[in-house]
Amino acid sequence: MVLNSGKEWVLHLLARINETQRMMVMMVLWRAWHVHNELTHDKPAPPIEASKRFLCSYVDTLLMIKQFPEADACKGKQVISYSGRRATHKAKDQEPKTMKQWSRPQRGRLKLNVDGSYMQGTGQAGAGMVLRDDRGEVIFTACRSLQNCASALEAELASCHEGLKLALVWSAEPIDLEMDCATAVTMLLSNENNHSSLVHLIRDIKAGLGERDVAIKKIDRSQNVAGHIMAKRGREARLTQFWFRNFPDVLTDVVRKDCNSVAT
Template sequence: MGTSGTCTLCGVEDEDSFHVFMRCAHATSLWKAMSEVWSLPRVELIRNTGKEWLLQLLVSIPETQRAPTLVTIWRIWHAHNEMTHKKPCPSIEGSRRFLISYLNSLMMIKQFPNADVVKGKMVVDPDQGFKRATEGGANRPSQKKRWILPKPGKMKLNVDGAYTMISAGAGMILRDSTGEVIFSACRALENCRDATEAELLAIEEGLRLALLWTQMEVTLETDCAESLEFIQQSTPNTSIYASRITVIRELLGERETKVVKISRDVNGVGLARVHGRTGFWLRSFPEEVAVAISNDCSSCSD
């Protein structure tokens, strides 16, 4: 079979590795998009020095740029293969969101090696890179954290949002000053953008149910710092979550309700882990969270 050395995608230049990763139209668009969120080497300064141009590039750039550079190249190759085999090309925005989430997950695993990273809501330090967040303090004894009962005449609403590339869910549970469950609920989420939106949806759904099932003052507990920051901002929100945050602020204004940040270690009753399931239990809860509820009550009585 006769073959041509010209790039089959753009038809402009000969297709070698430098063209595929640095010069082809899709590649340059993705480099531009990722440069808006990551510190990447400037494409126009990268030169084709021969077969080892990529190795030479990785040696010459700061360590903090190497991982973002490699995953960007990896995604370009994936898109190139998809188009070569006549499959739909991933959108630039879709690839951007995927790479941000993917690299954050990798750093999260490295920075928090002993933590539950399924929900992806720990704060990742980009400057820390792939170093453990526990360095220098790994041998310090950890103090057992406890969930604290609400005061008499008040309620506590624990909410949780979970997100993966495959599925997303929201969970919520309302308890009184004795630890008795007023209601528990979970909801499968469709078309959810990320972990932050999953948490905001859990907060919104939890508030709606709490306003319906109790007249008492409610303290809402979330383990997502970003969601809490969005809600408590004094200025109008202009993020992609703006409409969701507006609704939550309106619900908070209907009755005296506090929203506080708690540790993920004491928010284990989150029903968001029940992926793909929607349900509501009045004065009850599913078996999946029975152990976590029991542990909460035990720790409160220690």
């Protein structure tokens, strides 16, 4: 609540809040000035929802760059802190990290791997989906170029939505759905009401999860190589393609390696 309504109310407000909150206030004022200029020049004002998504994506990216300067901004999967304090991690060099490998699903189940790819600078995004059986054989692979995608998280959820829809159409068995975005998995498993701009996408995915026995799980990125390659293909080549009982040549080595993994 703004307690001071004088000429310097903005300065009083900024003095009372932390650095992260100060940045958010300035971003909102900057966007308001942009909308004001659009109206001044007889242009239609951007929809409120579009401004909200733009600001949320921009703020998330700025915080991630500040808190994780060596992270991959295209994936945007680090958990950022909104408290104004730098997010910290426990030391990882105490013991060597073991690269986990994709594993076949249990007998009678299918495994759906999905991944999203998003480039902040250009707004280009893609989704990748791979469905395999308990022998590691491919049922389908697909990639999709995502239009009007505002964030890495939206790309992840879009890949989950598209992959699940395809899996429900092209198969009849129970499905293990795997993705390497912890935030997306948490949202989909939560029973709390979601009030973000992605609420409709989340609702559609949850509806699909209820149509069959679908178990959703967060995995390491090293276990999702096939999904990652397909998502990157959709983004970089701006392609939307589907292969039934087949896959593009770029996946040949990955599928062969995964197929030889031990079933769990």
